[in-house]
Amino acid sequence: MKRIIFAAATLALLVVGTACQADEPAALVEPRQFDVEFRIIDASSGKQQVQLCPKVTVFEHQRVSIVDQVQRPFVIAASPAGGNAQQPHIVVLPEGLAIDLACHANGTGSVTLDVTIEQPKIVDVDEVKVDAQTTVQQPRVEIAKSRHFAICKSGQPLTIALDGRKADKSKRWAEFVVREIHSESN
Numbered sequence: 001m002k003r004i005i006f007a008a009a010t011l012a013l014l015v016v017g018t019a020c021q022a023d024e025p026a027a028l029v030e031p032r033q034f035d036v037e038f039r040i041i042d043a044s045s046g047k048q049q050v051q052l053c054p055k056v057t058v059f060e061h062q063r064v065s066i067v068d069q070v071q072r073p074f075v076i077a078a079s080p081a082g083g084n085a086q087q088p089h090i091v092v093l094p095e096g097l098a099i100d101l102a103c104h105a106n107g108t109g110s111v112t113l114d115v116t117i118e119q120p121k122i123v124d125v126d127e128v129k130v131d132a133q134t135t136v137q138q139p140r141v142e143i144a145k146s147r148h149f150a151i152c153k154s155g156q157p158l159t160i161a162l163d164g165r166k167a168d169k170s171k172r173w174a175e176f177v178v179r180e181i182h183s184e185s186n
Contacts, residue, residue: 041173063102112149112152122141160173
């Protein structure tokens with residue numbers, strides 16, 4: 001079962017009322033918005049292949065999560081359930097890619113991109129025979145997790161390696177492009 005999840009929290013508008021007269025309505029401050037486009041690229045086979053290419057719109061300081069993972073079930077234990085029956089104890093582990101990001105305007109026309117990348121991978125599964133009828137699984141999971149802060153000009157690409165190498169030597173990487181959305185009322 002493969003799933004891709006786009007999750008984002010809602011953001012309330014700020015009300016600025018300190019400079020208003022008693023009979024004037026409070027002014028609303030327009031929240032800053034950003035379009036974030038990114039591509040996950042794999043070149044391990046010798047040619048570049050785009051694996052994922054979402055685009056999200058996010059408010060300033062809002063965290064957005066993009067998850068491209070498979071959920072894998074494992075029977076990690078069993079307990080007696082009466083007679084010869086066994087009750088399995090199942091754990092579901094994720095495998096794939098999870099990206100969490102936020103944008104922060106710097107006031108200089110550039111944006112700070114805060115990106116956390118988590119890549120859980122099931123590297124091995126041992127099977128242990130508990131008794132004549134019961135076998136349990138012992139999965140071994142490795143999780144590569146990294147956090148990146150980068151200052152980008154609007155529209156300038158940012159490349160982050162996903163395989164622990166430098167970006168220019170990587171065989172798997174993410175390219176992010178952030179553009180601030182300007183309100184038409186300005």
